[in-house]
Amino acid sequence: MTFEFDRGIAVTARADGAFDADLDGGWVVGGGVNGGYLLAVIGNAVRQVLEPAGHVDPFSVSAHYLTASVPGPATVETRVVRQGGRFSTVAATLSQDVDGVATPRISALATYGDLDRAHDATTDAAAEALHLALPPPDLPPREECLRSSDAPEEVKKIAPLLDRFGTLLDPACAMWAVGRPSRRGVIQGWFKLADDRPLDPIALLMVVDALPPTTFDLGMPGWAPTLELTAHVRAKPAAGWAVVRHATRTVAGGLFEEDCDVWDSTGRLVAQSRQLALQPR
Amino acid sequence: MTFEFDRGIAVTARADGAFDADLDGGWVVGGGVNGGYLLAVIGNAVRQVLEPAGHVDPFSVSAHYLTASVPGPATVETRVVRQGGRFSTVAATLSQDVDGVATPRISALATYGDLDRAHDATTDAAAEALHLALPPPDLPPREECLRSSDAPEEVKKIAPLLDRFGTLLDPACAMWAVGRPSRRGVIQGWFKLADDRPLDPIALLMVVDALPPTTFDLGMPGWAPTLELTAHVRAKPAAGWAVVRHATRTVAGGLFEEDCDVWDSTGRLVAQSRQLALQPR
Numbered sequence: 001m002t003f004e005f006d007r008g009i010a011v012t013a014r015a016d017g018a019f020d021a022d023l024d025g026g027w028v029v030g031g032g033v034n035g036g037y038l039l040a041v042i043g044n045a046v047r048q049v050l051e052p053a054g055h056v057d058p059f060s061v062s063a064h065y066l067t068a069s070v071p072g073p074a075t076v077e078t079r080v081v082r083q084g085g086r087f088s089t090v091a092a093t094l095s096q097d098v099d100g101v102a103t104p105r106i107s108a109l110a111t112y113g114d115l116d117r118a119h120d121a122t123t124d125a126a127a128e129a130l131h132l133a134l135p136p137p138d139l140p141p142r143e144e145c146l147r148s149s150d151a152p153e154e155v156k157k158i159a160p161l162l163d164r165f166g167t168l169l170d171p172a173c174a175m176w177a178v179g180r181p182s183r184r185g186v187i188q189g190w191f192k193l194a195d196d197r198p199l200d201p202i203a204l205l206m207v208v209d210a211l212p213p214t215t216f217d218l219g220m221p222g223w224a225p226t227l228e229l230t231a232h233v234r235a236k237p238a239a240g241w242a243v244v245r246h247a248t249r250t251v252a253g254g255l256f257e258e259d260c261d262v263w264d265s266t267g268r269l270v271a272q273s274r275q276l277a278l279q280p281r
Numbered sequence: 282m283t284f285e286f287d288r289g290i291a292v293t294a295r296a297d298g299a300f301d302a303d304l305d306g307g308w309v310v311g312g313g314v315n316g317g318y319l320l321a322v323i324g325n326a327v328r329q330v331l332e333p334a335g336h337v338d339p340f341s342v343s344a345h346y347l348t349a350s351v352p353g354p355a356t357v358e359t360r361v362v363r364q365g366g367r368f369s370t371v372a373a374t375l376s377q378d379v380d381g382v383a384t385p386r387i388s389a390l391a392t393y394g395d396l397d398r399a400h401d402a403t404t405d406a407a408a409e410a411l412h413l414a415l416p417p418p419d420l421p422p423r424e425e426c427l428r429s430s431d432a433p434e435e436v437k438k439i440a441p442l443l444d445r446f447g448t449l450l451d452p453a454c455a456m457w458a459v460g461r462p463s464r465r466g467v468i469q470g471w472f473k474l475a476d477d478r479p480l481d482p483i484a485l486l487m488v489v490d491a492l493p494p495t496t497f498d499l500g501m502p503g504w505a506p507t508l509e510l511t512a513h514v515r516a517k518p519a520a521g522w523a524v525v526r527h528a529t530r531t532v533a534g535g536l537f538e539e540d541c542d543v544w545d546s547t548g549r550l551v552a553q554s555r556q557l558a559l560q561p562r
Contacts, residue, residue, distance in 0.1 A: 059536070060509035060557050062343030064370050064390045066363040081374075081388045082347040087508065089345050091372065091388060093362075107362045107372060109345045109388050111508055118534035132466055132499065132537075134530040185413055218413065227368065227392055228341035230511045232557050234533050249415040250550050252515050253399035255340070256413075257553060269531050272538060274555050276341050276513050 003197035004164065005206070008037065009044045011076060018077045019045040021094075025071035029159040030223030032068030035275075036209025037161070038094060038106055039063055039231065043205045045076040046090045046110045055088045055112040057201045062230040063108040069096060074105070087113045115201060115236050136243040136263040139170050142190050146174050148212075149194065165210055166192040167244075173217055181219040187211050188245040191262075199237045199264070207244060208260045208273035214248040215256060215280055222280030227255070229275035240265030254279050284478035285445065286487070289318065290325045292357060299358045300326040302375070306352035310440040311504030313349030316556075317490025318442070319375060319387055320344055320512065324486045326357040327371045327391045336369045336393040338482045343511040344389040350377060355386070368394045396482060396517050417524040417544040420451050423471050427455050429493075430475065446491055447473040448525075454498055462500040468492050469526040472543075480518045480545070488525060489541045489554035495529040496537060496561055503561030508536070510556035521546030535560050 008027060011019035027037040043058050050056065074096045081089040094106045139145070145168035149156075156162050169189040173182055191207060193199070199207065208231045213224040243263045248256045256279055262271040289308060292300035308318040324339050331337065355377045362370045375387040420426070426449035430437075437443050450470040454463055472488060474480070480488065489512045494505040524544045529537045537560055543552040 060345065062345070062390060062509065062511055064341065064343070064362070064392050066365075066370055081345070081385055084347075089347055089388060104362055107370060107390055109343060109390055109509075111345050115534070118536070132530060132532045228343060228390075228511065228513070230343055230509065230555065232509070232538060232555075234531060234536070234538075249413060250515060250553070251413045252550070253396070255399070255515070257513060257515075269533070272531070272555075274511065274513075274553075 003193070003195055005193055005197045005203060009040045009202065011041065011045045011048065013048065018075050019048070021074045021076055023069055023071050023074050025160065026164060027161045028071060029161045031225065033071060034161050034209060035065060035226045035229060036206040038069055039209065039229065040202055040206040042076055042092050042094055042106065042108050043110065043202050045078055046092055046112060047202060049078050049080065049090055050088050050112045053083055053088050054114055057112060057115040058205060058231070058233050059087065059111050059113050060230065060232050061108060061110040061205060062228070063106050064228050065106055065226045066104050068225065069105045073097065075102070087111050115233070134261060134269050136267050137188055137245050139188065139190060139243060142168050142241070144171065145169055145189055146171055146177070164194055166194050167211065176216045176219065176221065181217050183218055185214045185218050185248040186246065187214050187217050191242045191244045198239055199242055201233045201236060204233050204237065204262060204271040205231050207242065207262050208271055209275070211244055211246050213277065214246050214258050218251065220280045224277045224280050227276045227278060229273055231271060231273040233271050235268055235270045237264035237270040238266045238268070251279060284474070284476055286474055286478045286484060290321045290483065292322065292326045292329065294329065299356050302355045302357055304350055304352050304355050306441065307445060308442045309352060310442045312506065314352060315442050315490060316346060316507045316510060317487040319350055320490065320510065321483055321487040323357055323373050323375055323387065323389050324391065324483045326359055327373055327393060328483060330359050330361065330371055331369050331393045334364055334369050335395055338393060338396040339486060339512070339514050340368065340392050340394050341511065341513050342389060342391045342486060343509070344387050345509050346387055346507045347385050349506065350386045354378065356383070368392050396514070415542060415550050417548050418469055418526050420469065420471065420524060423449050423522070425452065426450055426470055427452055427458070445475055447475050448492065457497045457500065457502065462498050464499055466495045466499050466529040467527065468495050468498050472523045472525045479520055480523055482514045482517060485514050485518065485543060485552040486512050488523065488543050489552055490556070492525055492527050494558065495527050495539050499532070501561045505558045505561050508557045508559060510554060512552060512554040514552050516549055516551045518545035518551040519547045519549070532560060
C-alpha cells in the first residue's frame, strides 16, 4: 500500500472475527485521534465483512463517540445485524486496551450497499428531473485560498493531522486564524489528501470531519469533541479536488450541530454528515 | 395513563432485562408502522434503563431501519455501551416475532443525558452571544393552514396515524394534496398531538418523523421507507403548538435526505433530525 491513508485505516482480521487496527499518531488533533479517520477505520472493517455480499460501499454510518482514542493498537468488533438484497447493516465497536481493560471508544451502525447499482440511468434521470441537487458553494480560486498545512508549527504540534491534507480554506471563513472570526459558523474550502490518494466512499467518511470545527469561526478556538456523527455517502467521487463546507446553525446548551457537505470535482454532492459536538470551554 | 401516545410507547421490563412493547395499529402509515413512533418506543425503553443514572433525556438517537414493523407485540433489547458522568450510551434493537423467528426491525444507538443540566445560565448566555439560534419559518396563522386529519377517508385508511396529530400544514407546501406540488421539497406546519398530550423530549423523537415525506412536495406520492434517521433533542419543549419544517436538498441514486427542525411555541429550536430514505417508486 502506497498511500498513508490506506496504511492508517488498515485492519487485519483475527481468528475470532474481530479486526486489529493500529491508530496512527499522524491523525491526532487536540485531545484525541480525529473522528473522521476513526470512522474510516471502522468503515474499512465493515467493508471487509460485507464484501462477500457485494455491499462494499457505506451509504449511512452513525457513530456515537464514547471516549477519546489514542494512537496505538485498537480492535474493531463487528456484528451483522441484517444482510439483505440491496443493503446490509453491521453494528461495530472500536475499543482500545486501557490498563488491561477493553475500553469502547466508538459504537457505530453502518448500512452498506453498492453505489454502482444505486446510480443507474433511470434513477439519475428521475432525480435530475426534480432539479434537486445541492450545488457547491462559490469558492475563490485555489491560489487565493489558505493552505491549512501552512499553519504555525505550534498549531501543527497539537494537530499533526493538518499534514495529512492538502486543504485550501476559503479566506472569508478562515480569519479566525488571525483572531478575526467571521462569526457566521461556516468553514469551507478545497480538499484533497496531501499525497494525492484518490478519494473513495471510505475516504469520504474521513473527509466529513477533516476541516477545523465551525466553532473556530465563532471565536471559540479549542477542541470540540464529537458526541455523535452520521455520514451519508451519496455517490462515488470523481477524481480531483473536492469542495467541503461545514456549517452550524444552533449553539445551545453547551452543544452545537455541524453539517458537512462534500462535492466532487464535477460539482456532484457525494457525501453529507451532521455531527453533534460539545462547545469548546 | 391518559394519552394515546403514552399508551402507544409503553414498555414493560421483563425478568431477562428486555422490554415488551405492543405496537399500536393507530400509528400505521403506508407500508409499515411510523418510524418516529417506533423511535419513541425505543427511546422510552432506553429512558427506563438510564433513569437510575439520571440520564433521562435523549440527546442523540441514531436508528437504522432494517425491516418494516407491523402492529402487535415487539421486543426492545438494550445494552449499556457506556455509562458516564454527563452522558450514557445504549445500543437498542427492536424486534418482532415472524413465524417464530425474532426479526430485527430497527437497530439504534442512543446517547442520553439531562437536558435540565445542559441548559444553565452560563451556557445559554454564551450561546445567545453567538446569535446562532435558527429561527422558525414564517408560517401563516393556524386558521389559514390545512388540517391533515381532514384528509380524505381513503387516505386515512392507508395512514391512520393522521388521526393522532393536530398537524396544520402550511398551504404553500401542501398543494400536492390537490395534484400541484410546489417541487421545492419542503413541507412545514404547526404541530400538536390530537389529544393535546404535551410534547417532551421522548415525544420529539416521534415529531421529527410526523409530517408527510418531502417527496410528496416533489410530485412523488407514495411510501418513502427510512433507511437511517438520527434525531438530536436540543432542549425541552415549552407547552403549546410546535412548528415543524422538513426539507430535502438532494435526490440522487434512488435516495433522498430529509432534514427536520422542530421549534417550540417560544420559537426555540428543540429538535433536529436528518434521515436518508428511499425515493418512492
